[in-house]
Amino acid sequence: MRTLREGLILQAKAIKYGFTPTVFSSNQLIHLYSSNGLLKEAQRLFDEMPERNAFSWNAIVSAHVKARNLTQARALFEAATQRDIVTYNLMLSGYVSAEGYETDAVELFRQMQSMSDVIKLDEFTLTTMLNLVVKLSSVSCGRQLHSYMVKTGNDLNGFARSSLIDMYSKRESFGEALKVFGQLGGRVDLVSRNAMLAACCREGELGMASDLFWRETELNDAVSWNTLISAFAQNGFAEESVKMFVEMGKNGIRWNEHTFASLLGACSALKDLKLGKEIHCWVVKNGSILNPFISSGIIDVYSKCGNMKYAESVYATDEVVNSFSITNMIVGYSSQGNMSEARRLFDSLTEKNSIIWTALFCGYLKSQQCEAVFELLNEYRKWEPSNVLDPLIIVSVLGACALQAGLEPGKQTHAYILRRGIVMDEKLTSALMDMYSKSGSLGHAEKIFDEVIKRDLVHYNIMIAGYAHHGHRDRAFQLYHKMLDKSLRPDTVTFLALLSACRHCGLVEVGEKYFRSMTEDHNILPEIDHYSCMIDLYGRTNQLEKAVDFMKTIPTDFDAVIWGAFLNACKLNGKLQLAREAEKRLLAIEGENGSRYVQLANLYAEHGDWAEMERIRRKMRGKEVKKLAGCSWVYVENAVNVFTSGDTSHGKAEAIYSTLGFLTGELSEMADRRIRESSPTL
DNA sequence: TGGTACGTTC
Structure with a gap:
């Protein structure tokens, strides 16, 4: 009797012909029911058994443990008339693998130790306890267990x-x-061998894992292959992961649900919609779409590929609440900038874990909705008043402070971290530095930077960019060279910071040197922002010919940012003829962007070419494009106060304008006085 | 006739 079908036939016959199955058969049937998720049927059969042995009690305890029904499992464990080491081990593993039963596990183990005359701990007891040690991070207990295992030959x-x-x-x-x-x-x-492969992968020693794997390929089973496919996907080698998957099939090892769960990770990293659809087909055919790892993985692939319609259709088939699917959906909507849909999904949930909250925080920040980040923070505190904020929520809040240059809320967040004793990891320290630097408090950013023991590239990049933006070019360059001395390799962000330092200070030669160094010394391809930074640098230093030559060397098609930078250079140098050329290209790419028309109109106006300015204005009206009004803001009384030109919507507009009028009067009077004092008597 | 390795989200 191996299948549920065979078991059911046996039971049907027993009922029909009125015989009682043997204890042995009934025990087997309980296992079959249990492994097919039929707990009630298993319990009924057990209750109706006229005779039971130790195996029967173990079978029913096992059924309840598998169904995570630990209270009932324990009740049966206590009621059992016969108990052996397996009964104890079953109960113990139930406690260890569940959440929140760690104390029960320890107590049961103590009880087992004290009963050495009746039961003898075996390798199952000890391996289960090793899992508990991992959960409780109790290394010394792990060593004791190891010693005990050696002593007893286990x-x-x-x-x-x-x-x-x-x-x-x-x-x-x-x-x-x-x-x-x-x-x-x-x-x-x-x-x-498989455990060692997994250990190497956990350590990031993928080379070592590969060596072990390929040394004796005939030893590899599905677990070995899955371990490597997963490790490649998790460590940023998605292509390798897919290659291994193909290779696994060629080697005649059958793919299983673990294989596809890992492959989906690689597929979403590659944003490979075609492969994603193929996997989707396979799992639907095999019924694996019901596996929560698989369904949430497919949702992740569709979300990352920007196809929320497909993601929604898979999400709709989730039969039980799957927090991974929900998080992936929220991340998907967020990356599309569709925060209202992300919020709708979030609001529909009765239970929200910390990761789901974090996903929504990150989404609002990514869409630059700072106010929404702060409002969500208030909601979270009401919802979970006793919870310490997840470090990633704090990172999002600091990001919102940085965007708004909100030094006060940023400082409060910093104080919160210190007060609650939250461990400062690299993400938190860099978020704090970024917030201080962008809120104008470079000194505080520097202080944190000095205190960080393990500085990474991100720390250096933030600090170099901070120096650049605050006009400390020499400090920016010095720090960059210090970073190289520490054997850290720069990336595109580092060079953007360096080039922007050069741009602010008009350092053409230094800028050219860094720009060349990018490809020549560090093998980094310049991106559109690096090119436009260089054009801007030439423009600001009146070297438009160099800008034109430089633009000829740009390998990719020029996009709006590059032409925008060039147009700015023309404006600074009064080269209207060249500006007209740039205008054609720019409006062809970005004819819907109102700011570009304003940029052009201002350029012609500045050089007194009113006819051209009028032409652009007409073009803009004809296109019905609008420019978003530029605004300024200030952080006062725990709120951001935004001002646009001529705006009277502020609650305290009257008082603000009257103060503004007063200040303007004072200033012009002061200016007049200065002029009078410094001018010779008329 | 029983129990442990390889899989995910911010």
Whole structure:
């Protein structure tokens, strides 16, 4: 009796012909019901059994443990007339794999230890306890268990070894894991080898993992292949991951749900819609779409490819609440800038975990909706008043402060981190530095930078950009060279910061040097922003001919940013003829952008060419494009106050305009006085 | 006839 069908036939016959199945058959049937998710049927059969043995009790305890029904499992465990080590192990593993039963697990283990005359701890007990040690991060207990295993000879089994490798790699050190693996000598079993592969991947030692994997390819099973496919996908080698997947099939190893769950990660990183659809087909045919890992993975692929309609259709088929699917949907809507849909989904949830909240915070920040970030923060505090904010929520809040140059709320957030003793990781320190730098408090940014022990590229980039924007070009350049001395490799952001320092200070030669160094020394391809920065630099230093020559060397098609920068250069140099050329190109690419018309009109007006200015204005009206009004803002009394020209919508507009009138009067009087004092008597 | 390795979201 191997399948549920066979079991059901047996039970039907028993009822029809009025015989009682053997205890052995009934025990098997309980397992079959349980592994097919039919807990009630399993329980009914157990209740109706006229005779039971130790296996029967184990089968029913196991059924409840599998169904995560731990209270009932424990009640049956207590009621069992016969208990052996398996009954204890079942209950123990139930506690260890569930959330919040750690104390029960420890107590049960103590009880087991005190009953050494009745039951004897075996390798199953010990490997289950090793999993608990990982969960509780209790390394010293892990070492004690290891010693006990050696003493009792329970460390020789493959699963015991693999659990030790797993425990050391997750909680102690990779070195210890290697040691356990090394002790196996030539007698390496499949399970330990797979555990070691996983440990290497966890450590980021993909080279080592590959060596182990390819050394004896005949030893690899589906788990070995899946481990590597997943590791490549997780570490930014999506193409490698897909290649391994294909190779796995060629090697005659069957793909399973684990394979596809990992492959989906690679597929979404590649934004490969075609592959995503192929996987989708496969999992629908195999019924794997019901697997929560798979369905949320497919939603992720469609979201990353920008196809929310497909994502929605898969989301609609989720039968149980899947927080991964929900998060992926929210991230998908956010990346499309569709925050109202993201919010609608969020509001429809009765239960929200911290990651779902964080996804919405990140979405608002990505769409630059700073006020929404702050409002959401208030909501979160009402919703979860006792929760310490997730560090990524804090990063989003700091990002919103940086965008608004809101030094006060930024400082309050910093104080919150210190008060709650939140660990400052690299994301938090860089977000804080960025906030201080963009809010005009470069000194504070510097202070944090000095205190960070493990500085990464992002820290340096923020600091270099901060110096550049505050006009400290020499400090920017010095820090860049310090960074190189520390063997950190610059990226496109670093060079944009350096070039913008040159632009602000009109340093053509230095700028050219850094621009060349990008490709020549660091093999980094310049992006559109680097090109436009250089054009701007030439424009500001009245070297329009150089700008024209430079533009000829740009390999990609010029886009609106480049032509916009060039137009600005023409404006600064009064080259109206060249401006007209740029105008044609610019409006062809970006004819719907109102700011471009204003830029052109201002250029002609500045050089007194009123006819041209009028022509552009007419063109703009004909196109019915609008320019978003430029605005300024100031952070006062816990709120951002936005001002546009001639705007009277502010609640305190009257008082503001009267103060403005007063200040303007004072200033002009002051200016007059200065002129009078410095001019010779008329 | 029972129990442990490889899979995801900000």
